[in-house]
Amino acid sequence: MTSTPPTPLTTGPVAGSPDAAPAPGGVTFDGVVKRYGGQTVLDVARLDVPHRSFTVVVGPSGCGKSTGLRVVAGLETPDSGRVRIGGTDVTDTPPGRRGVSMVFQDFALYPHLTVEQNIAFGLRLEAKHNRRAGPDKAEIAQRVTDACAMLGLAELRRRRPSQLSGGERQRVGLARAIVRRPRVLLLDEPLSALDAQLRQHARAELVRLHRELGNTVILVTHDQLEALSMGTNLVVMNAGRVAQTGVPADVYQRPADTFVATFVGSPTMNLHDVEPRPHPAGGELVGPGIRAVVAGAGLPRRVRLGWRAGDGVLETPTGVSPASERPTDEAPTGPGLTLEGLIDVVEFTGESTVIHCVGPAGGWRASVGSGVAVPAVGERVRLRVEPDKLHLFDTATGLRLADPAGPVAEPVPSLGGVRPDGV
Numbered sequence: 001m002t003s004t005p006p007t008p009l010t011t012g013p014v015a016g017s018p019d020a021a022p023a024p025g026g027v028t029f030d031g032v033v034k035r036y037g038g039q040t041v042l043d044v045a046r047l048d049v050p051h052r053s054f055t056v057v058v059g060p061s062g063c064g065k066s067t068g069l070r071v072v073a074g075l076e077t078p079d080s081g082r083v084r085i086g087g088t089d090v091t092d093t094p095p096g097r098r099g100v101s102m103v104f105q106d107f108a109l110y111p112h113l114t115v116e117q118n119i120a121f122g123l124r125l126e127a128k129h130n131r132r133a134g135p136d137k138a139e140i141a142q143r144v145t146d147a148c149a150m151l152g153l154a155e156l157r158r159r160r161p162s163q164l165s166g167g168e169r170q171r172v173g174l175a176r177a178i179v180r181r182p183r184v185l186l187l188d189e190p191l192s193a194l195d196a197q198l199r200q201h202a203r204a205e206l207v208r209l210h211r212e213l214g215n216t217v218i219l220v221t222h223d224q225l226e227a228l229s230m231g232t233n234l235v236v237m238n239a240g241r242v243a244q245t246g247v248p249a250d251v252y253q254r255p256a257d258t259f260v261a262t263f264v265g266s267p268t269m270n271l272h273d274v275e276p277r278p279h280p281a282g283g284e285l286v287g288p289g290i291r292a293v294v295a296g297a298g299l300p301r302r303v304r305l306g307w308r309a310g311d312g313v314l315e316t317p318t319g320v321s322p323a324s325e326r327p328t329d330e331a332p333t334g335p336g337l338t339l340e341g342l343i344d345v346v347e348f349t350g351e352s353t354v355i356h357c358v359g360p361a362g363g364w365r366a367s368v369g370s371g372v373a374v375p376a377v378g379e380r381v382r383l384r385v386e387p388d389k390l391h392l393f394d395t396a397t398g399l400r401l402a403d404p405a406g407p408v409a410e411p412v413p414s415l416g417g418v419r420p421d422g423v
């Protein structure tokens with residue numbers, strides 16, 4: 001997040017009875033362009049955030065994630081294009097009338113107010129400005145009590161922010177946003193200030209909260225685990241554009257291009273430049289120290305072959321010492337990928353061990369699950385990846401080609417109405 005307003009934002013209107021279902025809160029970007037001083041920072045031809053989805057937005061620093069949220073909140077006006085919420089064009093609607101709440105990275109709490117005063121602040125403001133339709137005193141008190149109960153803040157109501165832990169402050173920030181019953185809740189890296197343990201707890205809390213509120217949540221994060229585990233919908237951004245949208249597992253398993261393939265998932269996907277050759281099974285992909293047999297035919301002249309660290313199966317140690325390296329050309333050539341390398345680094349991560357290997361195919365990483373003997377640094381290993389775990393991309397365009405286990409190589413359309421050029 002690069003810009004935070006001096007005061008917290010909790011925008012209304014959040015009318016309706018306490019039990020009312022949230023109004024439709026699907027968000028659509030239609031040709032939205034935002035420029036700062038001649039530089040285009042957001043350029044989204046089309047993006048649909050489904051109503052009631054938990055949509056997670058990821059992308060490199062500066063790619064326009066926060067700007068996108070601020071455009072939805074009405075804190076920024078696009079230079080062109082339209083933004084719709086629940087099918088209604090809100091591009092020219094002031095922030096306070098969009099039914100949107102936003103929680104910032106630092107929660108932006110008022111230090112001189114107690115927890116309950118912080119939570120009630122937006123509602124009191126609304127009541128003051130809208131004496132007829134705004135909430136009355138009793139309703140404000142009830143909503144604050146409900147929000148405190150929902151987020152486990154009942155015991156902390158009279159404390160000031162300085163008397164709270166990071167996790168408690170985060171819950172107050174959330175309570176202040178949800179007390180308005182927004183149809184769209186925008187969260188700009190709200191967990192980044194928390195330590196690992198609190199963060200894990202907060203992730204689960206947010207998912208539960210979303211289930212209870214039944215509204216649309218859009219969360220910006222840098223965290224790979226949050227990107228893949230929390231949302232029902234994932235949006236990957238790159239340089240102001242949407243690179244891919246879809247169910248997180250689909251984006252992970254079928255990245256639309258090499259950018260998404262290497263950005264989503266940790267460790268990042270291994271990629272090798274290979275040349276296709278004819279083969280009775282379909283095609284053979286050959287590069288220095290690498291050979292793969294795949295079913296696809298009609299491949300472009302140059303292909304990037306990808307595989308995930310967790311999809312490789314170690315077949316070794318090969319028993320061949322580094323000094324008498326057997327050329328990979330002599331390795332078995334069944335369907336799938338065969339790769340050899342020398343172990344350079346062994347990284348124990350708790351759940352698994354990641355081995356960093358070097359070889360003629362360049363550097364690559366593989367995860368070795370618990371229960372499997374981990375080879376030592378300096379050992380030579382051979383690895384197999386099954387054809388259905390391989391990813392093929394056109395080197396020239398970066399776009400995904402048909403799945404290697406499938407019959408024909410054809411470009412795969414991007415998901416979620418996103419154009420193949422990444423818009």
Ligand SMILES: Nc1ncnc2c1ncn2[C@@H]1O[C@H](COP(=O)(O)OP(=O)(O)OP(=O)(O)O)[C@@H](O)[C@H]1O
Binds near residue numbers: 002
């Ligand atoms: N008010 C502003 N004036 C000028 N440039 C801005 C302004 N706000 C953001 N930018 C620029 O717009 C680009 C996108 O910023 P944005 O905050 O949306 O990125 P982000 O993806 O959220 O980044 P991060 O992950 O680092 O928070 C950046 O290059 C940033 O410097």
